[in-house]
Structure formats: structure tokens, C-alpha cells
Amino acid sequence: MSLKCKPTVTRRAFVASSLAGVMSTTLPFPGAAEAATQKFSLRAAQGRTRIVPEPHSDTAAWCYNGKVPGPEIRIRHGERLQVEVTNDLAEETTVHWHGIRLPNAMDGVPHLTQVPIAPGDKFVYEFDAVDAGTFWYHPHQRSFEQVGRGLYGPLIVEEANPPRVDREVTWVLDDWRLTDDASISDDFGNAHDVSHAGRLGNTVTINGLVPETFEVASGERIRLRLINAANARIFALDFGDHTPRIIALDGQPVTPHDPPGGLVVLGPAMRADVILDCIGEPGAQAQLVDRAYRGNDFRVLDFTYADTALREATPDWPIALPANPIPEPDLSSAQRHEVTFTGGMMGMMVEREMGLERRGGMMGGGMMGMMHDGRGIWFVNGKAAEGHVLDPFLTLKRDASHILEMTNATAFDHPIHLHGHSFRVISRNGAPTPHREWQDTVLMAPRERVEIAFVADNLGDWMFHCHILEHQAAGMMGVIRVA
Secondary structure, eight states: OOOOOOOOOOHHHHHHHHHHHHHGGGOSOOOTTTSOEEEEEEEEEEEEEOOSOTTSOOEEEEEETTBSSOOOEEEETTOEEEEEEEEOSSSOBOOEEETOOOOGGGSOOBTTTBOOBOTTOEEEEEEEOOSOEEEEEEOOSSHHHHTTTTOOEEEEEEOSSOOOOSEEEEEEEEEEOBOTTSOBOOOTTOHHHHHTTOOOOSEEEETTBOOOEEEEOTTOEEEEEEEEOOSSOOEEEEOTTOOOEEEEETTEEEEEEOOGGGEEEEOTTOEEEEEEEOOSOTTOEEEEEEOSSTTOOEEEEEEEEOSSOSOSSOOOOOOOOOOOOOOOOOTTTOEEEEEEEEESTTHHHHHHHHTOOOSSSSTTTHHHHHHHHSOSSEEETTBOOOSSOOOOSEEEOTTOEEEEEEEEOSSSOEEEEETTOOEEEEEETTEEOSSOOEESEEEEOTTOEEEEEEEOOSOEEEEEEESSHHHHHTTOEEEEEEO
């Protein structure tokens, strides 16, 4: 079964795109006239890349500028970014700038914020880097397959005064479902993936390659930017005796802290900046292990220490990052909104356990719909999305504070992503979060209730969806309007 579909351009889509362009002129992002513009180009096309080492062959993939991941786009905080995207694929595409607070017309959502880029055509994205941090880019057109075939890349916005480190490294994490000849399995959108945990692969890569070792030196301090670009895989990274300190989540600074339970957990689309102090002895080795799935722990790579130490002890340089200019929500006056996620395999059972009235799920076309066209399996407030042009399920007053009370009434994890804004995660299952972290994608466990708060200061219609891309394609997606 395939979820492939080619939506047509409707009058409504053109109106939405035009409206987004008008709205983009009213955004409260100062400094555009003074900002230096950094220009880049991306070309989306089929290519070949080496994912697994020889004697396996290389792999046919979809690439930006012939690479997987695509080129790292790196600019300074406050600069203006201009990217010309050429589509040399045989199908439409877009580019979404994940986690960036930007004008609605630049958000890269097909038929909602722009007409998709046709084969052979170009589109220029342009916006100001209002926040420093670790972000990434990927298509929003048929993303469950386009991302799954390799279309993604890192976007780094450097702080004016970054913390001092010996080395900065970006790791784009992904997993691939490969066949015996190192080809990408062509079973995108199959019924099991769509109704369960999404497309989990059998080969994990860092920066497009199966890693073996990562060379470090005793006493070295590394800033490690982690990006999870996988369709569905959650990573829970155990650095062993190395104790990483988290300094940013989803690009936004957070009070430096040790990862809960010793694991750096990243759902799909999430990012973390960590400070890694290399405390091993010269010539030592240590493992990086992923422990996200019970009974399926696996070694990701080995840290190998040089024979000569960089210094006798790790440095004590400050590591806290400066805050980005995000408006603080007023929790005392915030308007509250309920959002419930339902559906998927075992969805009815979980809803009954939680005592919820049915708003969607496996009845009324759930499993039968899945067998028909893959849609109507996952629901946001009882509705399953079809395509990106949707009536808003929430309309939020501009510049007001809002709290979304979200309930995951399913048997699966969901990384929930809001476009155009960052939000504070303020509680989980009624308990206040210790760091009230800013994020744009929050990982919700089965049966979990999470509250997020933000100021709706960015006009437009914004996607709100699960970033397990098979769940998004099968209905777990909606539109939040800021007006």
C-alpha cells in the first residue's frame, strides 16, 4: 500500500498563499532592513550515497546538492537567510525550516503557505534568523517518503558569543530500512507502519554514514549538536561514563543540566545541544549506546581516545547560552484549549482505559479506511487530516497567551510539532516540569498529558502535527490559526 497522492492547486490554496504573503509583512521581527543576507542554493534530486561500508554497494537516495544529509547551512544570529531551491525530482516538493520562527509564507507547507515547487521549477525562501540555535530543513510534501529517502539537512544559527569549546560537531541521526543489496526498501506507507510506531529502519546513521568510531582526546570539551531526522525512530543515547550536559533543546537555551536518567532522548525532529567533556584516559575506548527500545539496545559507535591528552583536566568554562527573544506567556491570563490525540492500533482500548468519550479512533472507518487508502487512522480532536489545506481546529488571538492541554490517548509515542512558534513545556501528567524548557516538538508518551504555553505572536495558519511522518500522513495533523 502507498500513501502517494498529488494534490491539485485549488483557488483556496492560492488565496491562502497570497494571504500568507500579506501576513508576512506584519510580523514582529525587527532588524530585517539592517540584517546582512547570506545566500545559499539547494537542489533536490535523485542521487547515490554510501550509507553502509563496502563490500556493500552505495545506495540510490534523494539528495540535496548530491549529499545526504544536505549541506549544513550556517549563519549568524540576526542575519537574513536566502535559499534558492531547485526541484529536479520527478514530483513536487517544498522545504520546511523546522523550528524557525519565520513569516508564514516561508514555512514550506504545500497548498497552505505556498504552491509546491513543481519538477523543474525554483522557489526562493527568505527570512531573518531571529533565534540562535540548532534547526534543520526537510520537505513537507509527501514527507514520509521524501524525508525517508534522504531529503534533509542541518540549519545552524550561531550565537553572537557562543560558549567556549575545543570543538563543535553536528550529528544528524537517522535510520534507514535497507534491503540486502543496500537499497532503500520501497514499502513506504505500509499498513503496519502507519497504524503502529511508524517506519522504523534497520540501519542507523550519523551524518548519512554507519559510524564506527568517533575520535576524541582526554580533557577535550565538545559542543555536540544532535538532530533526529528519522521518520519515526526515537533515540535514547547513553554516553556511559561521559556525562553530557544539555544546554539547549530544539534550538532554545535551557538551564544546563544532566539528562534525566542519564539518557539524551530525542523523538523525531527534536534536537539537543550538549556539552561533552572527554574524561577517558589516553588510548581508551568507550561506547555510545542507544537504549530507546526495551530489549533492543545497540552500540551506535565507539569513542576512541588519542594516545596524547589535550589537557590534564576538562575545562571549567561557562556553558550557559543567552536567551532568545521569545515572548514569555502569562500563565495567569492564558486561554486554555484542549487537544486530544486518538487512533492507531489499540486506540479504542486506551481511550476506554482513560475514560474518554470517543472523538475518533478505530471505529467508523479507522481500520477499514487504512486498508482502503491509509487515511483516517490518527485523529486530532476527532478529525483526521487529508492533505495540508484544512479548516483550523483552533483560532488563537494574536499576541495573547495560550495553553494547550494535550492528551495522548493512544498506545504509541507522538512527537508533537507546532510550526512558527516555540512553546514552554510547563507540565507533564499534572507535575510542573523542572526546567520549563522551550521546544517546538514535544515527545508525548502513551496515555500522557502535557501542557504547553506560548504567546501566539505569529500571524497565519500553522501546521500542528505528529512528527512520526507516517502518523502525520494518516491523519494526525491539523491547522492552528493565529489571527
